[in-house]
Amino acid sequence: MTGEIPRATAADPADTFAAGFTEDPGYLDYAKVGPLSAAVQAEAIAANEALARFRHGAFTGLAAAGERARAGLAAVSGFRPDQIVSQPSTSHGLMHVMLGLSGTLLVSPAEFPSLPVAAQRAADAIGSMTPRWLGAGSSDGPGHVTPAAVEAGLDDEVTAVAVSLVDSRTGYVADLEAIRSVIGDRLLIVDAIQGFGVVDARFDAADVIAGGGQKWLRAGWGTGFLAMGDRAREVLSPVLSGFTGTAEIEPWDEVPAPAGGVSAFTLSNPDLVACARLAASLEEIAETGVSLLASAIAERVAQVIDIADELAMPVVSPRTEHERAGIVVLEPGPGQLGAVGASLHNHGVTATTRQGRVRLSVHAGTTAETLGMLRDALISATTLAP
Numbered sequence: 001m002t003g004e005i006p007r008a009t010a011a012d013p014a015d016t017f018a019a020g021f022t023e024d025p026g027y028l029d030y031a032k033v034g035p036l037s038a039a040v041q042a043e044a045i046a047a048n049e050a051l052a053r054f055r056h057g058a059f060t061g062l063a064a065a066g067e068r069a070r071a072g073l074a075a076v077s078g079f080r081p082d083q084i085v086s087q088p089s090t091s092h093g094l095m096h097v098m099l100g101l102s103g104t105l106l107v108s109p110a111e112f113p114s115l116p117v118a119a120q121r122a123a124d125a126i127g128s129m130t131p132r133w134l135g136a137g138s139s140d141g142p143g144h145v146t147p148a149a150v151e152a153g154l155d156d157e158v159t160a161v162a163v164s165l166v167d168s169r170t171g172y173v174a175d176l177e178a179i180r181s182v183i184g185d186r187l188l189i190v191d192a193i194q195g196f197g198v199v200d201a202r203f204d205a206a207d208v209i210a211g212g213g214q215k216w217l218r219a220g221w222g223t224g225f226l227a228m229g230d231r232a233r234e235v236l237s238p239v240l241s242g243f244t245g246t247a248e249i250e251p252w253d254e255v256p257a258p259a260g261g262v263s264a265f266t267l268s269n270p271d272l273v274a275c276a277r278l279a280a281s282l283e284e285i286a287e288t289g290v291s292l293l294a295s296a297i298a299e300r301v302a303q304v305i306d307i308a309d310e311l312a313m314p315v316v317s318p319r320t321e322h323e324r325a326g327i328v329v330l331e332p333g334p335g336q337l338g339a340v341g342a343s344l345h346n347h348g349v350t351a352t353t354r355q356g357r358v359r360l361s362v363h364a365g366t367t368a369e370t371l372g373m374l375r376d377a378l379i380s381a382t383t384l385a386p
Contacts, residue, residue: 014296014364017288021365026348026373031168031194031327031361034218036277043280044220047273065276069225072282076196076290077203079227085262086270087224090114090193093210096226096265097189098122100236101129103159105189108134108145112168115191119162126239132158144170147178160187165201165209166194169355171317171327173199180205187232195325197285198364200294207232216326216363219281222274228262242267296364297326300371304328304360307375311382313340316357330358332381340381347377 023035036044047065050058070081077084087093091114098105098118109116119131134145134153145163161183163174173195180188180202192211195201203209207229213219228236238245238258245264246256258264285293298321308315308330317329332340341353349370352359360374 013288014292017284017293018296018365020284021363021367024348025367025369027350028360028362028366028370028374029350029352030216030218030363031171031359032215032352034215034363036220037218037281037284039280039284040219040277043276044273047276051273062272062276065272065279066270068279069223069275069282072279072286073225073227075286076282077209077227079203079209079229083229083233083262084225084227085266086275087210087212087226087266088222088271089224090191090210090212091118091224093224093226093265094118094189094191095122096238096240097208097210097228097236098129099126099239100265101160101187102235102237103128104130104132104157105160105162106132106134106150106153106158107162108149110134110167110169111145111162111164112191112194114193115162115164128237129160144172145174145179147175147182150179151182154183154186158183158186160189162189162191164194165190165192165196165199166325166327168194168327169357169359170329171324171359171361173201173318173323173325176205177202187235194327197282197290198293198297199325200291203227208236213278213281217278217281217285218363219277220274222271223278223281225278226262226265228265233260233262233264236265238264240267241265244268293364297362298324300362300364300366301326301328303371304362304374307371307378311375311378313378313382326361326363328360328362330360331356332358336381339384340378343377343381343384344374347373347380349373349377 020038022038050062070084073084074081094114095118099122105119107115107119123129123131166173187207189208190206192209196211198216209227211225213223214221241258241264244266245258247259248256305315314331316331318324344351
């Protein structure tokens with residue numbers, strides 16, 4: 001096993017970022033939900049105080065949170081602020097996109113359910129789009145949507161391809177740039193909830209990205225977003241478009257057509273407190289730098305893999321650095337899963353256990369103490385398991 005990960009120096013932005021992790025030691029479940037960062041907590045307190053007291057002029061400050069969130073999302077994604085709109089969640093944004101599609105959508109049924117369920121519901125309700133499911137044997141493994149797999153599923157009928165930035169079950173990182181090169185001018189739609197802000201991805205290869213801040217951004221629920229390039233906006237129909245989706249601020253006494261921009265894909269005004277939380281998170285990430293955070297996470301992932309290898313615990317998530325994010329998936333042997341889950345619980349380690357596997361997810365602020373707790377839990381599990 002490698003030694004303790006070197007901590008950043010006081011002058012290093014990563015040190016300031018890591019100091020914002022206030023959760024208890026033992027937390028390894030950022031792929032499920034990220035505990036609020038210190039900066040987000042402070043922003044939420046201030047926003048809720050403004051909302052509670054509503055002093056004169058308070059609404060002006062709250063209303064600016066939406067602009068701040070869009071500016072932060074633009075800094076991380078590369079989309080323009082006017083191409084980005086708030087959503088209640090990633091799933092809401094994806095449903096907007098699927099309902100607006102026409103033609104044939106190539107998507108894996110092994111993606112997190114937000115994508116395939118939205119695709120099928122849209123096909124059933126509207127009928128203008130047909131999902132084409134990538135076959136079980138068309139990729140390198142379940143959840144591994146590779147450029148070769150996508151290319152094999154293409155023909156002239158396919159008008160769009162949807163993929164997750166990071167597969168939630170395996171931690172596999174999709175190569176967006178390579179997928180773009182094989183699909184040509186078809187739309188590329190990305191579910192970016194896993195890894196947005198901590199994976200140094202080529203979002204400029206995508207036409208649409210949908211995401212949320214409750215995981216790696218550590219901004220809490222209600223912080224979804226939808227970013228849409230100009231070409232995608234021309235192609236997608238705003239089926240669910242409310243009064244905020246028009247070009248008018250408040251369209252009294254008339255029902256205007258949907259706006260020409262991405263705001264057409266909204267039903268109402270956003271949660272400004274959620275926007276404030278998201279803005280605080282993104283400003284912190286932009287100041288630190290996604291590449292620096294990705295590097296810090298890669299070091300911690302390597303240490304988790306070393307711990308698993310030392311204790312002969314099979315790792316079934318990618319080992320190659322460019323194919324992995326902050327997720328390490330373990331697959332205990334027959335009869336071991338119960339012992340591993342119980343040992344993690346007894347040692348205070350928070351992780352996700354599903355479908356016979358244990359998913360561990362680290363962040364840039366994961367400490368040596370937490371990784372030591374993980375090692376102790378796995379040692380105990382391997383001792384007790386049959």
